[in-house]
Amino acid sequence: MKKTKLMQLPKGFLFDFDGVIVNSFQSHRSAWESAFKELFHKELPAFPMELAGASPYKIAEYYASTVGKENQFKDLYFLKDEHLNKFFKVPELLPGIREITFFLKENNTPYGIASNATRQFLKNSIYHLNIDFETYFGVQDYKKPKPAPEAYITLANKLGFTVSDFKDIWVFEDSLTGTTAAKLAGMVPIGILTQYSDSELREAGSQFIFPTVLEAFEYLKTHVTQK
Template sequence: MIKGFIFDLDGVITDTAELHYEAWKKLSDEMGWHFDRELNEKLRGISRMDSIKVIMDHNHVSLADDVIVELATKKNDIYVNSLESMTPDDYLPGAKELLTHLRQEGFLVALGSASKNAIKVLQQLKAMHYFDVIGDGNSVAKSKPAPDIFLYASEKLKLQPSNCVVFEDAEKGIDAAIAGGFHSVGIGPEERVGHAELRFNTMKEATYFEVRSFFSDFF
């Protein structure tokens, strides 16, 4: 039986992707590195440290570990400052409605995000009350596609993975859900999240009724 829902944050609950892009772009420009939207897509769903390594590999750059940490921290400072502009109007269409409906139906709900700034984002959205458990980049050592963040969330919810549905917009996020034995809902294009059990182009389409209808054998 499905008793819990686990949501990624960026690209599912809200879209901070543009803020991340602008922060990475600013850092890359300062470093003289190439960075564009195509490369930015490869950062979807992965941690800050993994992201900077992807950018460095693309630019054939090698740096000492302490310098990498310093640059990743600088990018995060740029990003966190930009979060101050977020408001409760910045939910993706359909996300707030789904969270509200799940609460009304009595389901357990967790966040499963690679972001270390997830709580700040939820506070800006005034969304903390929707979640029983917050799993973020500070919760586990291994980021997606390892299933650790979702396993952390389900354990804190006191549910088995098979009792939970994961909502993800990243290929690596769906990989993580599958690896952990979770039901999966992909948000985005076929080529990115088509390997999820159920896929919607947008969160607006991902209503409680649509999800319950698809997984009807598990409710």
């Protein structure tokens, strides 16, 4: 029987939030719908796939443009953020998150979240889902959100890593936007199949692909030497 070849556990693990840790589509959609209706008195248009993983600023610009109100995109952004908190809907926790955070803690491996979602949404979700993430950054924490690499560089620096460590850091991403950010940061993008296909994620730069974080956790258990 062929023996599994072991590799060293990566130095750190960085996570996107929406589509990797949680399914939050309904949480965001309902907040966009109510904010859009309050501000423009119209129904919200369909969400364009090309904006998956984009910052809420970009999404607000798009929605405002659909009714010819580009100059009010900031009003829409802030109102959506207000509705997201006021009418907070707990997102659905995706498979493998509790398992992998326990595994990383057990192996003294730093990890955290860098998301294009707002910091308050991350805080609310982490609290209500009772998941073990002490370090997290939201869109307000960067000058340039994803696809720029700043989000992941900011998180890696906070976790104590230097640039020389980046090539040994895994980044879990489900969007092309976030995969590009991880690649530009010089880290290892790991694709999660909640939005895009295997081929699309690989083309964007993902070096491994898993259906969810649960399969990534199972892979790590059998393929890495633990500390």
